[in-house]
Amino acid sequence: MDVEDVLRMDRWPHILCPGCGNGTILNVLARELAERFENGDLDPDKTVLVSGIGCSSRLPGYFRLDSLHTTHGRPLAFATGLKTANPDLEVIVITGDGDAAAIGGNHLIHAARRNLDVTVICANNYIYGMTGGQVSPTTPEGDVSTTTPYGNPEPPFDLCELVMGAGAPHVERWTTAHPVQLKAAIGRALDREGFSFIDVLSQCPTNYGRRNGFRDAREMVEWLRENTSTRDEEGKIRIGILRDEEREPFHARIRKVLEKAGGDGD
Amino acid sequence: MRIEVRIAGFGGQGVILAGVVLGRAAAVYEGLEAVQTQSYGPEARGGASRSDVIVSDEEKIMFPYVREPDHLVVMSQEAYDKYIGDVKSDGLVVYDSTLVEPSRGDVEHVGVPATEKAEEELGLRIVANMIMLGAYRELTDIVSFDSLRNAVMDSVPPGTEETNEKALRLGAELAEGGAD
């Protein structure tokens, strides 16, 4: 199966800016899905994409799959209904840093706590891209956005620490400079039962880069490559597999409730 | 026949359940019209708790709230003091004489030592509500004993049916003795 077969080619050209990190994520996800559909690891008719609102949240609309483009911040709440009502669905949630951690922060920690069996891909570009570059909960301190013209006075969230604190069993961080590793990470997340969270450090050249000293997308990707490390290194952002454990997923626990109540059918 | 009953006491005495059982006996087992309402929220915390029942053998009960009870079944002094003024003159007040000292003159009072007898004879203070209910039924014949017993059986936790039925019968006996 080709990548074109999993995409809605009739929707090209897409709306993303040239050089946007979301393009890389789209590409990598499409390749991983195409492979899995091809070798039968995954059924395209049972694979569902869910997203919130933001540039990153537009990605599901480009896949020739069932996809639910929801409201800002709430894709995990919608996914909770989809997945628990039909556990046969493979649910992939695509979200942004604002979507997941600001307006949707509460749903994020509760989905992690419940161990909802979904794969979350968070395009973390440090900014509200869609609305034109306002500060987000992951914008580094001191950085400039359209609503922090004097520099961001707030400390940022570490999204991986956040979801691990809430109980997420599988957590990885990669960047758009690591497409091969990112693809493998998505594969692992699809294989794991339970809440998988992939924090993808990504570039928004249009609304973050140009206000913070980057000339173009290439420079930003370069920065992501040079300033991250799979080992704990002074001054570098830790990437890689941050946690990989097993925990009973939410739908299995619900199943047990049904068994107790006698409503499990057989 | 249209009777407004208020059952009142303090939280934990089971007055809400008593009202539900009475309403159920009337509506399900006697085919009468019945509506039960109760106090909620701050009003229902601690202090006085109440469960109101309207029973009628006429058409559907529309306005669902008790305004002037014909009958008050009361299990605490606080509830007595709070609700005694609402009772119709010549109305019936059945009170737990272990806990309540009656004061109003123009209503009929029947004292039932429910809490005392619940402890003494059944070893279980919490069935005082069923003693009161048994006594109240005996005095008014508002529903048949069988209907009331059936409604109790539907409503109490499994394993407690026997004690609750004994309490109903004990209440009936105490009422016979007390109604003079």
Place this chain on the structure above:
Amino acid sequence: MRDENGKVEFLQGNEACAEGAIAAGCRFFAGYPITPSTEIAERMSARLPEVGGVYVQMEDEIASLAAVIGASWAGVKAMTATSGPGFSLMQEHMGYAVMTETPCVVVNIQRGGPSTGQPTKASQGDVMQARWGSHGDYEVVALSPYDVQEMFDLTVECFNWAETLRVPAVLLADEVVGHMRERVVLREDVETVDRELPPEGEEVERPFPLEPDDLVPPMPVFGRGHRVHVTGLTHDERGYPCTDDPEVHRKLVRRLCNKVRKRAGEIHESVGYDFIERDSDIALVAYGGCARTVLEAAEEAGVTVFRPKVIHPFDEGLVRRLLDGYEVLVVEMNLGQYYEMVKMALDPDCVHLLGYPGGYPPTPERVVEEVERLGG
């Protein structure tokens, strides 16, 4: 105890609502506790697992309606229940359910507002919110029960209309009927309606046709090979975002409204209403828990009375047919919401209001007094 139609019970309105939902085929409930609706969630948490359904207590009401919509797209009939503050939080997703044509049921056991208001007391203050609470033009179905039996029956109707029209349907009840106990028959013969589905395994090219303007398209639920994109953005027939074409937006929104509006008469006829005609110049109008007072008062005063069960969509033609020529007194537990709609249908000078917020319906005597003041 049983009668010929089912089990006879003595239940709270809220409990009857939960039983109605299960009888209608509801197999998913997500909610967040709030007085005076909590008994619905409590009963669903006990009953759903017995019938193979899923209960989830979500982190808030926004998430609750989101999960319900998600479950509906998974092909399962789903419901949430709340009261004023929670209903306010749900408004963005009411709009989302309208835009994505997602059948679901939202129960609102109305309590006194604004804000936290009177948590344990009754109100009918959300009549307009049910209709206009989310942004944009839209229509929903909202039904108002006046007794415990209707808490059961109209919950079933909400599911049926939600499935028929692919809209969120609101059970717009109030604390009076939510909390009171009465006899109820848990009917086993309920007629249920299921959404129309496209043939399984078929990709659906045009899941959201723009025309005809009152069309309810089949629902391509997920996991059956339909491969549809569903978005709250204005979308074209393929379901793709299309936010720049005024004609597409106009056609879409017109259809979302008309598929409900054009069937207002049919909905009223099928759900029913009470109209008790008496030889009088005055007619009373009331719905929900407050109607119990008004039906009693109308009998006492010897005047005509109209009790709608369908609050939205409003059927102007019906109201005109029944009430034209009367001096009409609308009695409701708010400062005049249904009243405004009645005024639009009739000569406004002939429409009067007894607006009665505060937590309890007025007594029949209070209503009779008002009838006398009007000269009845």
